[in-house]
Amino acid sequence: MSLTATTPARNAAPPQRRGAPRRSRFGFHARMMAPGILLLAVLSLIPLFTVIAMSVSQVRLLGGVSFGFVGAENWARFLTDVDLALQWVRTLVFFVLTVGLEMLLGVGLALCLWKLLRGRNAVLGLLLLPMFVAPVIVGLLGRFLTDSTFGLYHWLLGLAGFEGDLLGGTYSAFAAVVLMDVWQWTPLITLIALAGLTSVPQSIREAAALDGASGWQALRSIILPSISGVLLVALLIRAMDAIRYFDIIAVTTNGGPADATKVVPIRLYETAFRFFDLGYAAVIGLVMLAVTVAIARAFVGILESKGLTR
């Protein structure tokens, strides 16, 4: 089809076209890349230099933006900021809990779907829906469902004997935002793990069955190892996203109660846009960026060591 579309072009093209092409200093590929890459450079490098400049300045907003150079003052403050260290620990706990649960549930569900012969696509389609829901709506919906006077889930928990304001308690609020993230992103792990499972060669599984491996043995020593590559990809993508996202927490608890859910991105927004301490916020941001870049490095490393990338 697509080849026939080119026949007029073949007739029209003068024969000397390929023999003596107009020599450009840059090849065709470079010229194709140029618009996108240049725009991306503008969109990423200018902000990067700006945020670095901000991190060594006191930024004033009144009467036009102005930078007052303060040297390493913001960075020195960073080194002694116990609150921030705590918020990093909280971010790490949040990450471990959400991603841990998502991996467990996601792989479990993928195995279930894998065993499901009829209706697999329909069930998978329904399970994927939360990924497309705006995180703000996930957060607000979470508040709606856990509201202590009319929330559906609050009512259900009441039937089970649990009373109290879910988003009001420190532990229950943290658990609630973790579960909202789990609700939204478990499907991603399911999707990736299922893609890994369906590409496990049948011959391998048959060999295991012939060797008399029980279902559990086959799962542990054959199936899971053969999808470990894609699971690692899933883990790294969730890791980068877990540092990116803050919408759910912002609209549910906004860091509270008593800082129980104050993760680093929330702290950054608060520092920048409530206290307008933009210089210090830039320091917090650059550290977040460094962590993300380190994870991205690992991600690309896996891609390059091919074999995993089917």
Place this chain on the structure above:
Amino acid sequence: MTTTTTMPIDRSPRRVRAGVAVLLAVALLWTLVPLVWMALSSFKSDTDVTSAEPTFVFEPTLENYASLFSGANNLGPYILHSVLAAGISSVLATVLGALAGYGLAGSRMRGKKHVAFWIISTRMAPIAVVVLPLFLLFRGAGLIDSIPGLILAYLTFNLPFAIWLMSAFFSQVPPALEESALVAGCTRWQAFRHVVLPLTKSGLVTTFVLCLVFSWNDYAFALVFSGPHSQTLPMAADQLVTQTGIDWGQLTAIGTIVVLPMLVAGLAVRRWLVTGLTLGAVTGE
């Protein structure tokens, strides 16, 4: 296609199959109850929405939707802003991403690895970190509270995503096809436009849809950059949350309006979702 590879599973004992069915049923409930409850609540009257005992049987009403499109807080402009900001930024990202992704996939330049790494780092940069400098730059350039400002802001994550993903799709196209088009006398552009590009149509659609979902759902940028002239739909939902209380009937109606088009768009590209959401690291089915 996949059913042939899963044939042996049929031999699973009955209790395994029963267990699988139960687990999937629980997972479906956990997944769907919030969404169904939101949609149901949007058709309830105020008293039904906030009754202490959940109401499962109720007289459906459109009053929540009606009040969203009348009076002071008309949702129309919000929808327009969302469509413009998310739509234009996604189209730009997909077009530029297709060109640059093609270039990146075919390029043999030195330092290509570093360019690729820079692109993915840009995509994964925490939004909070990007918001900070853009806030200052946009103030200087008068881009706060404007649709072009939001489009640029969304390009910061959509453009690197589109370049990277399109590059993954282009590298799946066998180079022999392009070569034979060149041998047949096509120019490089013609070979790209009429041979390579049509083969990545699904990639283009997937890239566009995912860009659309990311920017349509954005809250972090809109929170800082949008104002009365550029509020997007997620901000409309956010603004219903006030000190004096929340109109949950209207909020669930907005939620339904925000969510429904993205569910449809997302499911439309389901076959390529694995590739899209893993940025080409895993290809499925």
